[in-house]
Amino acid sequence: MEDFERELKVGFLDEAAQALADTEQCFLALESDPTNAENLNKIFRLAHNLKGSSKAVGFDEMGAFTHQFESFILKIKNGEMVASAPVVNVLLNGNDHLIKMVETLKTDIDAKFDSTAILAEMARIIENPAAENRTNSESQTATEDEIEKIISELQSESTQEDATDFFSTPEPVFEAVPLIAPLSIIQEEVPAQLLEVQAEVEKMVALEPSPAPIPATRPQPIQPSSSGAPAAKAPAAEESIRVSLSKLENLLNFVGEMVILQSVMKEQVLSSESLLLKKTIDQLGKVGKEIQDISMSLRMIPVKQTFQKMQRIVRDTAQATGKDVAITLVGEETELDKTVLEKINDPLVHLIRNSVDHGIEEQSIRVARGKNAKGQITLSASHKSGKLIIEVKDDGGGLDAEKLKKIAIAKGVIKPGVALTEKEAFNLIFAPGFSTKEKVTDVSGRGVGMDVVKTNVLDLQGEISIDSTLGTGTTIRIALPLTLAIVDAMILTYGPEKYVIPLNHVHETVRPTEKQIQNTSGLGDILLLRGENIPIFRLGDFFNRKSAQKNTDMIALVVRSGASPCALLVDDILGQFQVVIKQLGPELQGFKGVSGSTILGDGKPALIIEPQDLIKRKLYISTPTPSATPAATPAPAGGQAA
Amino acid sequence: MIDNSRYLCFNLAKEEFGIPLLAIKEVIGYPEFTPIPQAPTHFLGIMNLRGQVISVMDLRVKLGIKPSRTEETSVIILDLGDYNLGVVVDQVNAVHLLSAEEMGEKPVVENSKNHDYITGVFRKEKHLILLLDIAKALSVQDRSTLSQTQKNAA
Numbered sequence: 064m065e066d067f068e069r070e071l072k073v074g075f076l077d078e079a080a081q082a083l084a085d086t087e088q089c090f091l092a093l094e095s096d097p098t099n100a101e102n103l104n105k106i107f108r109l110a111h112n113l114k115g116s117s118k119a120v121g122f123d124e125m126g127a128f129t130h131q132f133e134s135f136i137l138k139i140k141n142g143e144m145v146a147s148a149p150v151v152n153v154l155l156n157g158n159d160h161l162i163k164m165v166e167t168l169k170t171d172i173d174a175k176f177d178s179t180a181i182l183a184e185m186a187r188i189i190e191n192p193a194a195e196n197r198t199n200s201e202s203q204t205a206t207e208d209e210i211e212k213i214i215s216e217l218q219s220e221s222t223q224e225d226a227t228d229f230f231s232t233p234e235p236v237f238e239a240v241p242l243i244a245p246l247s248i249i250q251e252e253v254p255a256q257l258l259e260v261q262a263e264v265e266k267m268v269a270l271e272p273s274p275a276p277i278p279a280t281r282p283q284p285i286q287p288s289s290s291g292a293p294a295a296k297a298p299a300a301e302e303s304i305r306v307s308l309s310k311l312e313n314l315l316n317f318v319g320e321m322v323i324l325q326s327v328m329k330e331q332v333l334s335s336e337s338l339l340l341k342k343t344i345d346q347l348g349k350v351g352k353e354i355q356d357i358s359m360s361l362r363m364i365p366v367k368q369t370f371q372k373m374q375r376i377v378r379d380t381a382q383a384t385g386k387d388v389a390i391t392l393v394g395e396e397t398e399l400d401k402t403v404l405e406k407i408n409d410p411l412v413h414l415i416r417n418s419v420d421h422g423i424e425e426q427s428i429r430v431a432r433g434k435n436a437k438g439q440i441t442l443s444a445s446h447k448s449g450k451l452i453i454e455v456k457d458d459g460g461g462l463d464a465e466k467l468k469k470i471a472i473a474k475g476v477i478k479p480g481v482a483l484t485e486k487e488a489f490n491l492i493f494a495p496g497f498s499t500k501e502k503v504t505d506v507s508g509r510g511v512g513m514d515v516v517k518t519n520v521l522d523l524q525g526e527i528s529i530d531s532t533l534g535t536g537t538t539i540r541i542a543l544p545l546t547l548a549i550v551d552a553m554i555l556t557y558g559p560e561k562y563v564i565p566l567n568h569v570h571e572t573v574r575p576t577e578k579q580i581q582n583t584s585g586l587g588d589i590l591l592l593r594g595e596n597i598p599i600f601r602l603g604d605f606f607n608r609k610s611a612q613k614n615t616d617m618i619a620l621v622v623r624s625g626a627s628p629c630a631l632l633v634d635d636i637l638g639q640f641q642v643v644i645k646q647l648g649p650e651l652q653g654f655k656g657v658s659g660s661t662i663l664g665d666g667k668p669a670l671i672i673e674p675q676d677l678i679k680r681k682l683y684i685s686t687p688t689p690s691a692t693p694a695a696t697p698a699p700a701g702g703q704a705a
Numbered sequence: 706m707i708d709n710s711r712y713l714c715f716n717l718a719k720e721e722f723g724i725p726l727l728a729i730k731e732v733i734g735y736p737e738f739t740p741i742p743q744a745p746t747h748f749l750g751i752m753n754l755r756g757q758v759i760s761v762m763d764l765r766v767k768l769g770i771k772p773s774r775t776e777e778t779s780v781i782i783l784d785l786g787d788y789n790l791g792v793v794v795d796q797v798n799a800v801h802l803l804s805a806e807e808m809g810e811k812p813v814v815e816n817s818k819n820h821d822y823i824t825g826v827f828r829k830e831k832h833l834i835l836l837l838d839i840a841k842a843l844s845v846q847d848r849s850t851l852s853q854t855q856k857n858a859a
Contacts, residue, residue: 320756560739606742645758647751648788651741660739660751660758668739668751668758 068121072172075120079165082109083158084368090154091374097146103139110136113161125164128178132157135185144189153184155375308401311361315548318358319643319662325351326664362546363398366444366453369408370395373415373442380419386438387426388419393443399451400546406523407453407543410516414455414539415440417513422459422537432534434458451545456538462531464488471497489529493517523547524567552642552671553620554663555633557602558610562633563642563661563671570623572636575599577615590619590630597621599630605656605677610634622674629678644671655679710803712827714834715781716796717770721834723801723827728839730784732797735774736761752791754782761791762843785840792843801834803827808836
């Protein structure tokens with residue numbers, strides 16, 4: 064395939080994925096307000112653009128399907144069909160089918176699809192006399208003329224609307240316009256075979272022999288792409304461009320290096336006499352900081368798209384469980400690092416499903432309890448002290464601490480007779496193999512899920528907590544770092560070397576007195592801290608390094624992020640810094656106890672310690688021969704360099 | 706494919722070696738680096754290359770040649786596709802364009818230890834240049850070396 068053609072197709076798939084996310088939203092809105100003309104027009108435009116572009120870039124099957132889909136939508140738009148729940152179901156299924164097509168085509172550009180089932184379903188709905196008020200349906204599929212007419216109407220409408228549009232945006236309402244762009248390019252630069260293909264498609268789907276209609280396009284600014292659909296609520300649509308993630312990462316690398324060089328320069332300038340030089344370097348530092356902040360923010364995207372997907376999850380889950388549930392989204396514009404956002408998607412789906420299935424009660428129970436029959440779930444995002452807080456709140460039955468304990472005992476998660484606070488009891492739902500649902504549905508209840516949710520959140524350096532009142536509802540709160548690229552960390556020394564430990568692992572630091580450290584023959588050194596007995600390790604023991612200092616001259620970092628607390632002895636703590644995490648190469652992937660590296664202010668790299676892995680490794684190493692030193696060959700001293 | 710016959714030649718002690726120019730990102734002076742605990746002896750540590758953290762290996766130690774440190778000691782940054790790797794050598798000499806005729810099969814040495822990483826030899830005037838498959842000489846084995854060291858330690 065020619066590069067040009069491939070490029071067009073890839074570009075189209077990106078746009079299509081966005082347009083489909085848009086249409087899904089519109090379909091969901093259609094269900095709650097079936098007669099909203101604005102919404103119907105938008106749906107129709109999106110569908111039409113999708114059809115035109117998919118055919119133009121040569122995705123024949125997709126073009127054929129979207130044609131049928133468009134005709135189906137036209138019937139709703141013309142009032143021949145009412146957007147009842149079954150109709151919206153078909154629309155959503157069709158949308159899913161298209162999303163699947165796009166996803167598959169992204170990996171295999173020549174993939175084939177079978178759309179017969181969904182087409183049959185559409186035909187059945189159209190044929191069904193119950194789909195009332197069919198006034199003018201002599202043909203199953205709308206003619207191209209008809210569609211063309213409507214499109215041109217819509218266009219003139221949207222041009223007129225420009226001035227008074229309640230979106231009050233300088234942009235025309237014409238959404239997903241980029242979809243059309245490839246089409247017009249083709250017209251100018253037509254590779255002959257593309258036109259042939261198009262002609263073929265037209266024949267196959269028995270259209271009129273004229274080429275696909277090409278809506279007249281005016282030059283359009285490129286729509287925001289990373290942030291999904293143009294924000295309708297935004298006061299003015301900002302122009303944006305699409306940038307590859309690798310370019311961004313490169314930029315971040317260099318900016319990071321620049322900041323380091325600046326700090327080196329700042330130290331050097333102390334010995335200089337020139338006031339001007341000092342001042343300039345000071346200013347340069349400020350500009351540098353600004354550049355760093357901006358480039359960091361480039362990776363941040365609003366949670367909107369992820370949140371909106373949850374509407375669909377709620378709808379489907381509620382339907383499957385026979386409940387009536389509404390979802391409210393709060394703080395959709397809150398921004399989060401792209402990688403973090405992608406990784407939080409699956410946990411959120413789990414949580415939302417759980418809330419609908421386990422949290423919200425059956426309608427009859429709700430009514431009996433004097434609640435609104437319609438369940439309410441609120442999904443909100445907000446920033447709080449440098450963290451992103453996501454809350455999933457339902458007004459369901461709440462968690463029953465006593466019941467949770469009983470189940471946990473029955474399933475062997477905890478031993479009988481263990482006293483748990485209410486909060487600890489709530490946390491039982493995160494235990495592997497725990498499920499409170501009596502019957503297993505296809506939605507949830509298998510007892511996997513919540514523990515996976517917790518693991519995922521912890522992997523993201525986040526925290527998860529539950530708040531629940533019996534009878535009135537449950538709130539699950541996830542606190543996430545804004546970005547994975549930067550972490551608050553403590554820089555410490557052991558011998559001549561510097562190490563970095565993420566701050567979230569360090570619970571407290573103490574300088575142990577002689578009385579606090581007890582040497583036991585079986586368990587090694589134990590730190591006695593306020594009635595707790597915590598095993599204590601010298602950091603260097605894990606790395607086969609020596610420090611001249613005595614235990615009592617060192618500082619103990621108490622780590623509580625794992626299953627049981629432990630303490631690490633280090634020579635000194637240099638301070639708390641924000642460090643940029645750099646991945647280690649594949650040649651170091653097998654290195655346990657180290658999660659990555661960072662570049663310190665002096666320009667030298669340092670290892671980032673993962674205490675949990677480190678302790679495991681220590682236990683592993685020391686179990687067979689507790690007194691023997693590890694058999695590893697010591698690394699050569701790196702200090703040769705001047 | 707044309708550039709495949711260009712080799713960067715360098716010295717390890719008195720021996721001259723060559724690696725394909727295409728596998729090289731750049732050559733830098735001897736950097737400062739942070740040693741990695743419990744790494745094999747030829748694994749010198751990690752260095753900062755303009756914001757990128759790169760592992761540095763000593764090819765001399767790896768091939769059993771005595772390391773020394775002079776003004777000429779350099780680090781060749783290899784571009785191994787998805788990651789980079791630094792290799793310490795004694796002296797970087799020149800880029801040679803080697804034609805296929807000039808390249809000889811490596812002499813068969815019986816009973817020698819594994820020398821898979823030598824892909825051929827090139828005779829330049831009076832001395833031999835050994836052509837290396839650098840990935841074989843270093844990374845393929847080293848990827849596992851580190852985890853093996855840890856296993857041995859256990």
